[in-house]
Amino acid sequence: MGEEGTAMRRTLVISDIHGCFDTFKDLLHQIHFDTKQDQLILLGDYVDKGPKSKEVVELLIDLTEKDGVIVLKGNHDQRFVDVIAKDDEQAKVKFFEHGGLQTLASYCGQALSEDLNKAQKFIYKNYRHHLSFLESLPYYFEDNHHIYVHAGLNPRFADWKQQSPHDFMYIKDDFFKNTTVVKKTVIFGHTKTIHLHSTADIWFGGDKIGIDGGCSSGFQLNCLEITAENTYRSYRVKFS
Numbered sequence: 001m002g003e004e005g006t007a008m009r010r011t012l013v014i015s016d017i018h019g020c021f022d023t024f025k026d027l028l029h030q031i032h033f034d035t036k037q038d039q040l041i042l043l044g045d046y047v048d049k050g051p052k053s054k055e056v057v058e059l060l061i062d063l064t065e066k067d068g069v070i071v072l073k074g075n076h077d078q079r080f081v082d083v084i085a086k087d088d089e090q091a092k093v094k095f096f097e098h099g100g101l102q103t104l105a106s107y108c109g110q111a112l113s114e115d116l117n118k119a120q121k122f123i124y125k126n127y128r129h130h131l132s133f134l135e136s137l138p139y140y141f142e143d144n145h146h147i148y149v150h151a152g153l154n155p156r157f158a159d160w161k162q163q164s165p166h167d168f169m170y171i172k173d174d175f176f177k178n179t180t181v182v183k184k185t186v187i188f189g190h191t192k193t194i195h196l197h198s199t200a201d202i203w204f205g206g207d208k209i210g211i212d213g214g215c216s217s218g219f220q221l222n223c224l225e226i227t228a229e230n231t232y233r234s235y236r237v238k239f240s
């Protein structure tokens with residue numbers, strides 16, 4: 001291993017990109033993401049709120065196919081599929097309450113985005129591969145020392161893999177206010193770290209680590225670098 005440390009294998013974790021394509025690219029550049037050496041893990045919520053959801057999903061499909069990037073599913077990703085492909089009425093209400101209009105504009109342009117019916121048809125016709133990609137994403141990943149999820153683990157499940165998809169994508173207080181029932185450290189997004197401590201930086205909460213820097217709310221996109229058990233480094237890029 002040279003002084004440059006090029007042989008060091010890194011796990012890099014990023015969450016809640018929410019259409020912030022430019023910030024995501026800046027962050028990958030800042031951390032010198034090396035597709036051959038590094039294991040990149042993304043914790044979900046790629047669409048809504050930010051301006052470039054389509055570009056984000058396009059890049060993720062590419063990264064998954066070519067570079068073995070691990071891409072988990074967030075609640076916004078499932079909801080986008082439910083609105084466009086399943087025409088789910090309840091999902092539509094939540095979609096527009098939480099930044100869905102920006103996703104339609106990203107896929108269809110401003111004018112078409114104002115007519116949901118037309119936007120649905122346009123996206124279904126031209127980007128069905130994006131919908132099937134998002135629909136197919138897994139809820140978790142684990143390695144020797146860590147469990148990676150979008151929202152968290154429900155402590156009521158001794159076997160955490162038995163918890164519901166809803167828990168994987170939505171759980172908040174029941175997870176982060178309690179100690180976990182697992183041995184591995186849980187890495188999660190979904191809850192902005194500004195709600196967990198006084199800054200948008202990564203929150204090291206003992207048995208769990210929160211990384212959602214609230215980029216789409218004007219804060220920052222974080223990256224957690226893991227090089228060994230309990231060896232962490234934080235990176236951040238301010239929203240741009």
Ligand SMILES: [Mn+2]
Nearest residue numbers: 045074075190
């Ligand atoms: Mn979320």
